[in-house]
Amino acid sequence: MAASTAAGKQRIPKVAKVKNKAPAEVQITAEQLLREAKERELELLPPPPQQKITDEEELNDYKLRKRKTFEDNIRKNRTVISNWIKYAQWEESLKEIQRARSIYERALDVDYRNITLWLKYAEMEMKNRQVNHARNIWDRAITTLPRVNQFWYKYTYMEEMLGNIAGARQVFERWMEWQPEEQAWHSYINFELRYKEVDRARTIYERFVLVHPDVKNWIKYARFEEKHGYFAHARKVYERAVEFFGDEHMDEHLYVAFAKFEENQKEFERVRVIYKYALDRISKQEAQELFKNYTIFEKKFGDRRGIEDIIVSKRRFQYEEEVKANPHNYDAWFDYLRLVESDAEAETVREVYERAIANVPPIQEKRHWKRYIYLWVNYALYEELEAKFTFAKMWLLYAQFEIRQKNLPFARRALGTSIGKCPKNKLFKGYIELELQLREFDRCRKLYEKFLEFGPENCTSWIKFAELETILGDIERARAIYELAISQPRLDMPEVLWKSYIDFEIEQEETERTRNLYRRLLQRTQHVKVWISFAQFELSSGKEGSLAKCRQIYEEANKTMRNCEEKEERLMLLESWRSFEDEFGTVLDKERVDKLMPEKVKKRRKVQADDGSDAGWEEYYDYIFPEDAANQPNLKLLAMAKLWKKQQQEKEAAEQDPDKDIDECES
Numbered sequence: 001m002a003a004s005t006a007a008g009k010q011r012i013p014k015v016a017k018v019k020n021k022a023p024a025e026v027q028i029t030a031e032q033l034l035r036e037a038k039e040r041e042l043e044l045l046p047p048p049p050q051q052k053i054t055d056e057e058e059l060n061d062y063k064l065r066k067r068k069t070f071e072d073n074i075r076k077n078r079t080v081i082s083n084w085i086k087y088a089q090w091e092e093s094l095k096e097i098q099r100a101r102s103i104y105e106r107a108l109d110v111d112y113r114n115i116t117l118w119l120k121y122a123e124m125e126m127k128n129r130q131v132n133h134a135r136n137i138w139d140r141a142i143t144t145l146p147r148v149n150q151f152w153y154k155y156t157y158m159e160e161m162l163g164n165i166a167g168a169r170q171v172f173e174r175w176m177e178w179q180p181e182e183q184a185w186h187s188y189i190n191f192e193l194r195y196k197e198v199d200r201a202r203t204i205y206e207r208f209v210l211v212h213p214d215v216k217n218w219i220k221y222a223r224f225e226e227k228h229g230y231f232a233h234a235r236k237v238y239e240r241a242v243e244f245f246g247d248e249h250m251d252e253h254l255y256v257a258f259a260k261f262e263e264n265q266k267e268f269e270r271v272r273v274i275y276k277y278a279l280d281r282i283s284k285q286e287a288q289e290l291f292k293n294y295t296i297f298e299k300k301f302g303d304r305r306g307i308e309d310i311i312v313s314k315r316r317f318q319y320e321e322e323v324k325a326n327p328h329n330y331d332a333w334f335d336y337l338r339l340v341e342s343d344a345e346a347e348t349v350r351e352v353y354e355r356a357i358a359n360v361p362p363i364q365e366k367r368h369w370k371r372y373i374y375l376w377v378n379y380a381l382y383e384e385l386e387a388k389f390t391f392a393k394m395w396l397l398y399a400q401f402e403i404r405q406k407n408l409p410f411a412r413r414a415l416g417t418s419i420g421k422c423p424k425n426k427l428f429k430g431y432i433e434l435e436l437q438l439r440e441f442d443r444c445r446k447l448y449e450k451f452l453e454f455g456p457e458n459c460t461s462w463i464k465f466a467e468l469e470t471i472l473g474d475i476e477r478a479r480a481i482y483e484l485a486i487s488q489p490r491l492d493m494p495e496v497l498w499k500s501y502i503d504f505e506i507e508q509e510e511t512e513r514t515r516n517l518y519r520r521l522l523q524r525t526q527h528v529k530v531w532i533s534f535a536q537f538e539l540s541s542g543k544e545g546s547l548a549k550c551r552q553i554y555e556e557a558n559k560t561m562r563n564c565e566e567k568e569e570r571l572m573l574l575e576s577w578r579s580f581e582d583e584f585g586t587v588l589d590k591e592r593v594d595k596l597m598p599e600k601v602k603k604r605r606k607v608q609a610d611d612g613s614d615a616g617w618e619e620y621y622d623y624i625f626p627e628d629a630a631n632q633p634n635l636k637l638l639a640m641a642k643l644w645k646k647q648q649q650e651k652e653a654a655e656q657d658p659d660k661d662i663d664e665c666e667s
Contacts, residue, residue, distance in 0.1 A: 531557035
């Protein structure tokens with residue numbers, strides 16, 4: 001009993017007690033141990049001996065042993081894919097492609113979700129130029145694992161490298177049906193652009209912005225159109241994006257990009273409208289970048305008034321946020337109203353007052369109602385002192401009422417009072433129309449004089465005044481009015497005024513006066529339409545020598561516009577001249593104009609991004625006029641080179657087919 005108990009017990013070895021616990025004099029670190037092991041090369045194994053195979057039987061024996069080793073490793077653990085890949089790569093190194101395929105197929109049966117396995121399999125087929133086998137593998141891969149983007153990238157790249165563009169496009173289309181990530185769409189677009197398929201790329205962008213409707217993607221679409229010179233399409237994309245996101249999902253980056261696009265197109269009024277539209281609808285916290293860009297724009301292209309508008313807009317935003325947070329904060333409403341009264345129109349001021357007085361105090365306490373009552377008091381004072389009674393329509397309706405009551409003096413007094421208090425174009429026009437109906441032409445003259453004192457830049461008023469005098473038969477007075485009008489330093493539509501004056505002289509059959517008018521207009525502007533109109537006037541005069549004078553004007557215009565930077569305008573002039581010679585000129589005249597026609601060439605220029613960095617190159621069309629080319633040695637040299645190349649090609653063609661030349665000579 002005691003013996004069995006003693007046998008069952010485990011003997012615990014005695015632990016030696018450390019008597020001296022002081023540190024040793026020489027300390028050994030782990031680094032020293034590793035350094036010594038490296039120096040002594042304790043862990044290095046000798047390389048295996050090299051085996052030389054001398055005959056086929058020995059080679060077959062070696063293959064058998066290696067295959068048995070690989071098969072044993074696979075049998076031990078089928079799920080270790082690296083063993084399968086090593087086995088297949090070894091067979092591939094022996095040019096045993098069929099065996100390697102068999103191994104890859106067996107491995108896919110074990111784990112068909114392994115991405116590396118599919119890639120190695122397809123790469124093997126591509127390295128050995130087995131294109132159809134590779135296509136088959138890629139088809140199986142994208143069918144089995146369609147969400148693995150790497151398969152699609154490799155497949156399309158292979159087809160493109162093989163020159164199978166249609167096949168690559170078909171693979172891209174299959175890929176897009178799965179609505180992949182954004183980079184996949186960009187790859188498809190870049191693929192089409194590499195082959196100059198801009199329309200196809202546009203179609204892809206249309207689908208892309210619907211699958212991934214982010215602001216940045218809409219901006220990329222618009223910049224794509226802008227880069228390729230389709231500015232109207234780019235503007236349409238921006239407008240669609242604004243409509244797509246609406247007021248609920250507005251993003252400042254979209255409006256900043258839209259505004260910068262219009263700024264590049266020199267459409268400065270459009271830029272202001274875009275910025276103001278966005279600032280009125282986006283909260284201040286989300287519109288910091290918008291304010292910053294708007295301020296920069298106004299400093300670059302605006303005036304003092306525009307910069308002041310930005311400052312006022314910022315303060316207006318602050319007040320809007322305050323009254324939204326607490327509608328019963330009447331002090332904020334007072335500050336807001338003082339701001340809009342000093343800057344905004346009457347309708348805007350009334351709107352803010354109406355919003356303010358709609359916030360009735362929630363409790364019956366005097367301190368709240370005292371502030372609220374002052375809103376009504378200020379509203380009444382504003383209407384009495386500032387807004388007055390300035391609605392033009394109301395004054396006109398009142399005057400018409402008095403006329404219906406046969407009180408003509410009262411109607412005239414009302415209209416005169418309205419013009420004295422708030423002179424507006426509508427009031428002047430209504431008053432003049434009334435006097436015209438009454439056939440009071442002297443009163444009309446006085447009203448027109450007052451009207452033009454009020455707004456001397458209004459070309460329509462000058463034209464109507466001159467037309468009135470023409471109808472009354474006072475031609476000299478009408479001519480004097482026109483002369484006075486064109487001498488004004490500032491006009492809103494000067495081209496309309498000059499055209500009306502020229503038409504007036506043509507109606508009076510004053511050919512010499514009309515010719516002088518054209519000459520005076522050309523001293524102010526060298527616009528191509530003025531030259532063309534001048535030439536057509538000489539042609540339509542019907543007098544002797546009209547064709548020669550018309551041709552002389554075209555020659556003078558062409559000579560004047562040689563220094564014009566707008567080559568399209570110069571081309572427009574030459575096309576008009578050619579149409580004239582086609583109808584009235586001789587063969588020599590036609591040939592002379594044809595020699596002046598420019599050559600349309602395609603050029604490239606650098607494009608800079610918004611941040612100033614290089615954005616690549618873009619192609620554009622330029623016109624090279626023969627007269628300009630004669631003055632530029634490099635263009636003359638280029639023309640001589642083209643001519644020499646053409647002569648060389650003709651010479652080579654003649655040398656290759658001498659019989660043809662002999663036959664032509666005999667015939």
